[in-house]
Amino acid sequence: MPVTLSPQRNPVFTPHTPVAEATPPPQPSATLRSQLWSDFCSPIGPMQGGGPCSQGHVRTWSSAAESPYLPEVPDGCEDGRRALRRNKRPGRLPCCSFWSRIRITSEGILNCSDGAQGKRRKPMAPVVYIQDIDRYVGQEVTLRGWLYSRTDKGKLQFLQVRDGTGFIQCVVFQKEVPESVFAAATRLTQESSLIVTGIVRQDPRAPGVPGGYELGVTDLQVIQIADEYPIQPKEHGVDFLLDHRHLWIRSRRQWAILRVRATVIRAIRDWLDSHGFINLDTPILTPAACEGTTTLFQTDYFGEPAYLSQSGQLYNEANIYAFGRVYCFGPTFRAEKSKTRRHLTEFWMVEPEIAFCDLEQLMEIEEQLVTYIVQTCLRERARELALLERDTRPLEKVEPPFPRISYDEALELLAQIREETEDENLKELLKIEWGSDFGSPHETELTKRFEKPVFVYGYPTKAKAFYMEPWPGRPEVCKSVDLLAPEGYGEITGGSERISDPDLLIQRLKEWNLPREAFEWYIDLRRYGSVPHSGFGLGVERTVAWICGIDHLREAIPFPRTLKRVYP
RNA sequence: UCCUCGGUAGCUCAACAGGUAGAGCGGCCGGCUGUUAACCGGUUGGUUGCAGGUUCGAGUCCUGCCCGAGGAGCCA
Numbered sequence: 001m002p003v004t005l006s007p008q009r010n011p012v013f014t015p016h017t018p019v020a021e022a023t024p025p026p027q028p029s030a031t032l033r034s035q036l037w038s039d040f041c042s043p044i045g046p047m048q049g050g051g052p053c054s055q056g057h058v059r060t061w062s063s064a065a066e067s068p069y070l071p072e073v074p075d076g077c078e079d080g081r082r083a084l085r086r087n088k089r090p091g092r093l094p095c096c097s098f099w100s101r102i103r104i105t106s107e108g109i110l111n112c113s114d115g116a117q118g119k120r121r122k123p124m125a126p127v128v129y130i131q132d133i134d135r136y137v138g139q140e141v142t143l144r145g146w147l148y149s150r151t152d153k154g155k156l157q158f159l160q161v162r163d164g165t166g167f168i169q170c171v172v173f174q175k176e177v178p179e180s181v182f183a184a185a186t187r188l189t190q191e192s193s194l195i196v197t198g199i200v201r202q203d204p205r206a207p208g209v210p211g212g213y214e215l216g217v218t219d220l221q222v223i224q225i226a227d228e229y230p231i232q233p234k235e236h237g238v239d240f241l242l243d244h245r246h247l248w249i250r251s252r253r254q255w256a257i258l259r260v261r262a263t264v265i266r267a268i269r270d271w272l273d274s275h276g277f278i279n280l281d282t283p284i285l286t287p288a289a290c291e292g293t294t295t296l297f298q299t300d301y302f303g304e305p306a307y308l309s310q311s312g313q314l315y316n317e318a319n320i321y322a323f324g325r326v327y328c329f330g331p332t333f334r335a336e337k338s339k340t341r342r343h344l345t346e347f348w349m350v351e352p353e354i355a356f357c358d359l360e361q362l363m364e365i366e367e368q369l370v371t372y373i374v375q376t377c378l379r380e381r382a383r384e385l386a387l388l389e390r391d392t393r394p395l396e397k398v399e400p401p402f403p404r405i406s407y408d409e410a411l412e413l414l415a416q417i418r419e420e421t422e423d424e425n426l427k428e429l430l431k432i433e434w435g436s437d438f439g440s441p442h443e444t445e446l447t448k449r450f451e452k453p454v455f456v457y458g459y460p461t462k463a464k465a466f467y468m469e470p471w472p473g474r475p476e477v478c479k480s481v482d483l484l485a486p487e488g489y490g491e492i493t494g495g496s497e498r499i500s501d502p503d504l505l506i507q508r509l510k511e512w513n514l515p516r517e518a519f520e521w522y523i524d525l526r527r528y529g530s531v532p533h534s535g536f537g538l539g540v541e542r543t544v545a546w547i548c549g550i551d552h553l554r555e556a557i558p559f560p561r562t563l564k565r566v567y568p
Numbered sequence: 569u570c571c572u573c574g575g576u577a578g579c580u581c582a583a584c585a586g587g588u589a590g591a592g593c594g595g596c597c598g599g600c601u602g603u604u605a606a607c608c609g610g611u612u613g614g615u616u617g618c619a620g621g622u623u624c625g626a627g628u629c630c631u632g633c634c635c636g637a638g639g640a641g642c643c644a
Contacts, residue, residue, distance in 0.1 A: 153607095154600040173601070190594090207604050228578075232594060233605050235580060239636055295642085311644075336643050337569085343643070429640090439640085465644055480644080494644040537644065564636070 130166030167208040170215040193223040256384035267376035282312030282328040295335040308333035316353035327352040341552040346561035353535030362534040390549040437463040443490035457481040466512040469497040489546040495536020502526035
């Protein structure tokens, strides 16, 4: 994994450049790009900093105003000419690269034909990421990012800077930087983009992620002064924040959650890829309901209806007969009018499917996968979880085996909870007849009784999907299993052993009033080498919410889609 | 679809019993060498969700509507 950017590729900043002149005023967006290139790439800054060519050749470089690519070099700058000739395809070369060559021969370029003298420039500080800052203590480095917040103490300013990989405090002392640098820091508004150079030092007072390190600023270049930023570092209403989701994701909590999400997704893929699973994508546009029960989003498919997928499972079942162990990983769409913190209309789900696998083996796979996800997050995202103030002790207990209880036992447990509680409201909520699926209150109360995720298996056949294998000797119960996360988080996976007998499957389609024609291909899978097989789906957002300890799924996905929201 | 709560400055909220619409934050100006959502002084900021009604007078009371949130239902 690259941890630093090569200075050769990013020679964009020169220490001791007069910042006041290098800093653009706020620009209309149409001109911003060329303005940025001008600041990044134009040698005007360095030439001025090191002693300008008296003929002002550099000002004629077209890169500054027109193109990010190769500048013109005026007659008389022989080193510049030679550098140009060395480039086989000069037109393809960014001027940043060009400038790095110039830097190597800076004595030459600065000693133009008119004899103007220039000083050798200081070596450029390496451009680094905040997440790697601990490797650079005592060194001068350059960071590129955005101003998170600023505290002005008069002759001293604290800049909280983020670069996508972390947050760090940069300290600007008036005495230690050129006047223009201090002035530039004063002008910075929240979320202004900047390039800052300074000496890395350890200081326990410095906040941030990772924290404990700060940058003693030596130079600062402003890229853009941001307009007044709508989101302040304080509490806001949910509606306001969701309207500004495109900006909200920059804030610390959201940043931390979404980094955990990325790790959850990678852990899922890592584990499956290294346990014999092959990733096969299943269609998102589908001809009919997979289950026949849920409400789907309908689209116009060249005059015919097509529906956004709510599951790739049926296709996975085809895929296992070609590949053995497979998984699909994609978005899932549900048009139900659910209006709770546990539901999104668009969410992500991984669905493994395994040939020659019964329900018990399925549970073993699930608990291993879930354990791997949790342990990977604890190991690799400790900083983010700390920022979220997640108590990780419950997560540390997550390891196989998870408790397994049957639906019947769960009902007994619920009855017992109703006996014990004084809360009349809760007593009412927990009422349930044999044959019904659990609602949120049931799941919540059940999981409070366990420290680890708990499997509930053997649900009533009528409460589940048509394709589930009946329990041997108890046809009213099926070989299904849900995994309920602890701490009240509820269902994070749902799975089952699938029916492998074609006749039984056909009978079930009839009982569920599903059109057999649409499922002919699915029945085929039972006609040609049918084997016992099982699979499950794991909801990414619910898993992320549980691991992060957040109470609403909408924060576990970058741009949530809910009943009342498709913007931004 | 049902229940509950809410909509006042850019943001978070206040405004007693119907009587001049306010505070903090943010922005702007000034001060401060260790701030952690800094602090201090000054300053800026309003179609009180929309429509109608009662009243001398409505953010406040009444009617209707719109929007949002939480929960239920629904939901592998």
